[in-house]
Amino acid sequence: MSYRLPARPRARFSYTRWQQRFAPYLFVSPFFILFLVFALFPLLFSLYLAFHLWSPLDGLGNWKFVGFENFALALGAQDLFWQTLKNTVWIGLLAGVPQHLVALPLAFVIHQSLRRYQSTLSTILFLPYITNAVAIAIVFATLYSERLGLLNYARGAFGLDPVRWLGDPGMVPYSVAAVVFWRYLGWNVVLYLSGLQAISEDVYEAATVDGAGRWQQFWYITLPLLRPMMFYAFTLTIVGNMQLFEEPFMLLNDGGGSGGAGLTTAMHIFNTAFRDLDLGYASAMSWLLFLAIFALSMVNNLLFSRGGER
Structure with a gap:
């Protein structure tokens, strides 16, 4: 069974x-x-x-x-890649360095002396960052107009000759950098304000008791304790400026203005991909731009590092 x-x-x-x-x-x-x-x-x-x-x-x-x-062609001496990379770095320096030189002290002043108006000032300063790029381009194109622009009108009131802000190759980088500076200054101020709020008030009170003035507090307390936020803000500035596209494209069209002085690498990649329809070459330049951003970010990391560690 x-x-x-x-x-x-x-x-x-x-x-x-x-x-x-x-x-x-x-x-x-x-x-x-x-x-x-x-x-x-x-x-x-x-x-x-x-x-x-x-x-x-x-x-x-x-x-x-x-x-x-494709990589060899981009790195060749006759190609536009090197010139556009030079333009990008130059405009990035003109816009990025003043951003932080102004944003950090301004954030410190707002945090220390204008705390009652901090929310209002932060909102006002942040408005350019969220403003539409097309609207920004229209306003600044009107300001930069050689004949009808407000800037040249003000120069004429002082008996000065008009300036071709978007027509002179020597002035184009400064004109574009001014727009980038104006647009992203408030963003950096807000970043630094958030970093300042994380610093205990007890530190400043102890420094005041020891006789430290505002400048000494800023130099010996605020800057060292803001080091992580500064690293973050500088990294964002490097990445953003190396990919600069909207502002010069709206102000100068795809040619980069007179003599190509405002032609950035991102604009050159865009023209190669969607105007010349050479996507292989454009992809190679994109990866070279990525390597350039990575290298600059590593340099930034080394500058802010202590003993090899951030």
Whole structure:
């Protein structure tokens, strides 16, 4: 007589168990799907295209492998890449350095002496950052107008000759940098104010008791304790200025103004990809720009490091 094992009972579907095991993955899946489609895939595809010659008019799959030819072309002495990179760095220095030289002391003054109006001043200073780039370009194009601009009108009131703010190659970087400075100054002020609020008031009170003045407190207390926030703010400035596109594009069109003095690397990549339809070459320049940003960020990290650690 054979003994038959009893059949295992069929597992009943439990919504609670399913919810505990699979619902979290279902809820976070939209982020990963969007990240894969709109971030990771374009990133890997641009790296693939950097080693190929391809125009979107040729259709998918009709690309030609050229190795490092696109990179060699961009790094050649006759290419615009070096000139646009020089323009980008120069405009970035003209706009970025004054931003922090003004934003940090201004944030300190607001935090120490104008605390009652801190919210109002922060809002006013932050408005340019959230203003539409097209509106900014229209306003500054009107200010920079050679004949009808307010700046040249003010110069004429003092008997000075008009300046071709957007027509003179020597003035174009300064004109663009002024717009970038005006737009992002408030952003840096808000960053530094948030850093200042994290510093205990007891430190300043102890320094005041010891006879330290406002300048000594700023130099020996505020700056060292703001070091992490300064590193963060400088990093954002480097990344943003090296990818500068909106302001010069709106003010000077895709040519970068007279003599290409305002043509940034991001604009050159845009022209190569969507005007010349050479996506392989544009992808190679994009990765070279990434390497330049990475190198400058590492230099910034070294400047703010202590004993090799941030």
